[in-house]
Amino acid sequence: MPVTINKFLKNKGYCSVNLIFLKTKHYLIKAKVNGINGEFILDSGASNSCVCNTKENKFKLETKKSKISASSATSEMLNTNISKKNFVVISKWEGLIDLVTFDMSHINNAFNKKEIQSVDGIIGADVLKKSKAILDYKSNKLYLKL
Secondary structure (H helix, E strand, C coil), X not given: CCCCHHXXXXXXXEXXXXXXXXXXXXEEEEEEECCEEEEEEECCCCCCCEEEHHXXXXXXXXXXXXXXXXXXXXXXXXXXXXXXXXXXXXXXXXXXXXXXXXXXXXXXXXXXXXXXXXXXXXXXXXXXXXXXXXXXXXXXXXXXEC
16 A cells, blocks of 8 residues: 555654645645744745734734845835744644744735735745745645654
């Protein structure tokens, strides 16, 4: 009997995370930041994981003004904050992650126009690299090394 990718990766110490494929062709991922549940976009092109600045209190983020300027395909956001060493949990994976916060209203407004619920932030390449992530597009699963 052939070994599935799921079984193979679990035997290699990975956990799987179910992703929700949105009609905008983004993946939605559920994660906890500092013990608080949230919904995030998975974005391998985002160098840093981010949280909407209106959610800083929700996730108990202690922020300081940042010199990092965030940019997206549509605009550049100059007003960013940084929150160091936040406890992030995705499925069974956990790690300490620095989070950039900025105004994500343009992203959430675009989602709302397509009748998609607003998101709290973005899980970016920093988490994907740290977790040695593998994305299985066929099954809409993300695998993270424990």
